[in-house]
Amino acid sequence: MQTPHEKVDSVFTYLGVYLALMVLLAATIVCAQLDLGEGNTFAALGIAVLKMILVILFFMHVRHNAKLVWVFVISAFLWLSILLCLTMTDYSSRGWEPTAMKGMTRGNRSEPNQMLELRPGFED
Amino acid sequence: MAEAEFPIVDPHQVHFRPRHVPVVAHQFDDLQQETEADTLGMWTFLATEVLFFGGMIAGYTVYRSTYWWAWRNASVVVDNLRFLGLSSGAWNTAVLLTSSLTVALAVRAAKMGNQRQLLIHLILTILLGLGFLGIKACEYTHEAHEGVWPGQSVFHPDKDSMDQLHIAAREHGLYFPALLREFRLFWCFYFFMTGIHALHMIIGIGVFTYLLIQSKRGRYTPLKHAQVEISALYWHFVDLVWIFLFPLLYLVR
Numbered sequence: 001m002q003t004p005h006e007k008v009d010s011v012f013t014y015l016g017v018y019l020a021l022m023v024l025l026a027a028t029i030v031c032a033q034l035d036l037g038e039g040n041t042f043a044a045l046g047i048a049v050l051k052m053i054l055v056i057l058f059f060m061h062v063r064h065n066a067k068l069v070w071v072f073v074i075s076a077f078l079w080l081s082i083l084l085c086l087t088m089t090d091y092s093s094r095g096w097e098p099t100a101m102k103g104m105t106r107g108n109r110s111e112p113n114q115m116l117e118l119r120p121g122f123e124d
Numbered sequence: 125m126a127e128a129e130f131p132i133v134d135p136h137q138v139h140f141r142p143r144h145v146p147v148v149a150h151q152f153d154d155l156q157q158e159t160e161a162d163t164l165g166m167w168t169f170l171a172t173e174v175l176f177f178g179g180m181i182a183g184y185t186v187y188r189s190t191y192w193w194a195w196r197n198a199s200v201v202v203d204n205l206r207f208l209g210l211s212s213g214a215w216n217t218a219v220l221l222t223s224s225l226t227v228a229l230a231v232r233a234a235k236m237g238n239q240r241q242l243l244i245h246l247i248l249t250i251l252l253g254l255g256f257l258g259i260k261a262c263e264y265t266h267e268a269h270e271g272v273w274p275g276q277s278v279f280h281p282d283k284d285s286m287d288q289l290h291i292a293a294r295e296h297g298l299y300f301p302a303l304l305r306e307f308r309l310f311w312c313f314y315f316f317m318t319g320i321h322a323l324h325m326i327i328g329i330g331v332f333t334y335l336l337i338q339s340k341r342g343r344y345t346p347l348k349h350a351q352v353e354i355s356a357l358y359w360h361f362v363d364l365v366w367i368f369l370f371p372l373l374y375l376v377r
């Protein structure tokens with residue numbers, strides 16, 4: 001009952017991918033509890049990329065699709081990376097400092113900074 | 125086209141019963157070409173969506189790298205609603221991943237011509253989508269009570285979190301009102317990104333309700349189910365966006 005040009009995956013393929021996605025979700029939650037410093041961001045985003053690849057290849061059937069579809073998918077993320085990279089090369093070279101933590105860097109963040117007194121009340 | 129490949133002699137002459145639509149539209153040579161065009165068209169739209177969300181993510185990255193200390197704490201404030209020990213964001217990720225599974229199984233049922241399974245999986249998908257929006261509504265209500273919404277002038281979370289923030293700010297010698305403005309910037313990104321994602325979810329639920337009605341009328345056959353297939357691509361894409369929003373907004377550490 002299926003057309004010759006379409007591949008139909010078995011239910012177990014989908015269940016296996018789903019299981020892998022849930023394991024990765026558990027891994028993200030566990031990683032967020034640990035203190036890995038800068039590693040937290042990379043771990044969380046790395047796991048998100050893995051999940052994305054699983055969803056695109058298996059759930060969205062890109063692995064069965066024509067090469068032209070691959071080109072479109074990859075170009076979408078290529079352009080996204082150009083957007084992020086060029087934006088960050090600009091902003092990271094401007095030397096902006098956060099208003100609430102002037103003079104503070106990641107290196108000396110535990111040192112006391114006496115620039116401003118803490119005021120009572122929390123209204124903006 | 126070899127006859128051995130296709131059981132049908134000329135698909136242009138095969139009409140789809142209810143409205144007498146040809147199985148293959150006249151501008152295509154065969155079904156394979158039509159399916160490829162459908163998929164490619166949907167991916168073109170999804171590529172524009174990647175860049176649409178990408179603009180927000182670029183803005184987010186700039187401010188997160190600048191206000192990293194404040195944003196880490198602002199994210200903890202957003203992540204503090206819990207159900208059964210797990211944060212609401214984690215629950216929502218699980219709900220959406222499950223809905224992606226039911227969507228994939230719905231497409232499989234449509235390809236196999238299994239009407240009953242198609243209906244069941246479409247209904248499950250819509251219910252999971254509504255579940256996602258329900259959890260999101262709980263979060264938004266909770267955040268309104270804490271004064272996190274854009275436009276709310278007084279931030280008043282529970283006493284424990286407030287004390288923690290106060291102590292942390294004092295330890296680092298930070299000026300609290302300025303810190304609060306950086307918090308509010310994070311919360312603005314949080315509401316816009318999750319809000320636009322929720323809008324995509326609402327549209328997705330609408331599309332799937334349409335699919336449900338059409339499949340009840342028996343409009344999808346193993347030969348003609350492009351609507352199910354490309355709507356599924358859209359749903360999976362909305363899931364993908366959430367896969368990134370979850371670590372970006374809830375797990376800043």
